[in-house]
Amino acid sequence: MFVQLLFLLSASLTIGCAIxxxxxxxxxxxxxxxxxxxxxxAGLYATLGADFVAVTQIMVYVGGIVILxxxxxxxxxxxxxxxxxxxxxxxxxxxxxxxxxxxGLSVGLVFLLTNVKLILSISEYFPEKKFGNEFPSTVTxxxxxxxxxxxxxxxxxxxxxxxxxxxxxxxxRPRKQ
Amino acid sequence: xxxxxxxxxxxxxxxxxxxxxxxxxNIVAILLGIELILNxxxxxxxxxxxxxxNNLDGHVFSLFIIVVAAAEAAVGLAIVxxxxxxxxxxxxxxxxxxRN
Numbered sequence: 001m002f003v004q005l006l007f008l009l010s011a012s013l014t015i016g017c018a019i020x021x022x023x024x025x026x027x028x029x030x031x032x033x034x035x036x037x038x039x040x041x042a043g044l045y046a047t048l049g050a051d052f053v054a055v056t057q058i059m060v061y062v063g064g065i066v067i068l069x070x071x072x073x074x075x076x077x078x079x080x081x082x083x084x085x086x087x088x089x090x091x092x093x094x095x096x097x098x099x100x101x102x103x104g105l106s107v108g109l110v111f112l113l114t115n116v117k118l119i120l121s122i123s124e125y126f127p128e129k130k131f132g133n134e135f136p137s138t139v140t141x142x143x144x145x146x147x148x149x150x151x152x153x154x155x156x157x158x159x160x161x162x163x164x165x166x167x168x169x170x171x172x173r174p175r176k177q
Numbered sequence: 178x179x180x181x182x183x184x185x186x187x188x189x190x191x192x193x194x195x196x197x198x199x200x201x202x203n204i205v206a207i208l209l210g211i212e213l214i215l216n217x218x219x220x221x222x223x224x225x226x227x228x229x230x231n232n233l234d235g236h237v238f239s240l241f242i243i244v245v246a247a248a249e250a251a252v253g254l255a256i257v258x259x260x261x262x263x264x265x266x267x268x269x270x271x272x273x274x275x276r277n
């Protein structure tokens with residue numbers, strides 16, 4: 001019962017905030033709506049019994065990436081903040097016009113219909129198996145997997161993060177002309 | 178609460194991310210669309226892990242997706258800030274040359 005309620009709440013929060021990301025006028029508001037969408041996805045992880053992934057999602061995405069996005073928006077605000085007066089039905093004057101929205105919506109519609117067909121056949125292919133319910137806690141098993149089966153990817157991801165850190169610092173540094 | 182419902186939510190999220198990427202002309206907004214798409218992929222991994230394979234490999238894949246998304250966001254936003262220092266705008270139509 002509680003899980004169904006959490007599922008419905010999280011799903012509606014995720015989809016609603018994602019739609020709001022697509023249509024709000026202000027890029028700042030887009031970032032805040034992305035925050036809501038990511039929290040909804042963390043709720044969906046919780047309904048799937050993935051507690052560690054849910055907490056990581058909140059810590060990394062909500063606490064890190066969205067804050068980084070907000071900093072980037074505020075550092076690059078200026079005249080593009082509510083930019084370029086290409087108005088589409090009063091809906092989204094910023095950052096897009098009726099051509100881009102038309103192309104985006106048609107591509108999205110084609111993709112949606114194609115994949116709904118695929119997903120319906122997938123769910124026939126994988127019959128509903130009901131596994132013994134939630135894992136007691138996934139943290140121990142994920143820790144074992146990270147240092148046994150996936151240790152190469154684990155180490156490579158640390159190198160990737162170091163490279164991203166150094167690369168970001170080098171790219172964004174101010175330069176003398 | 179079945180595999181299909183999670184896959185449909187993930188699909189809708191992916192399509193919204195695609196629409197954001199195509200229709201917005203602000204580089205930061207395009208990065209927001211990329212984040213939505215990466216989240217949809219990670220949600221698929223966890224859903225399959227719960228309903229089909231019943232082991233935790235999907236969770237590990239999701240964690241790596243989150244790590245890669247963090248790295249991508251850091252480098253992408255650094256590029257955006259550098260671009261803004263050069264061009265004084267972050268409109269994607271201005272991004273037409275590789276060297277300054």
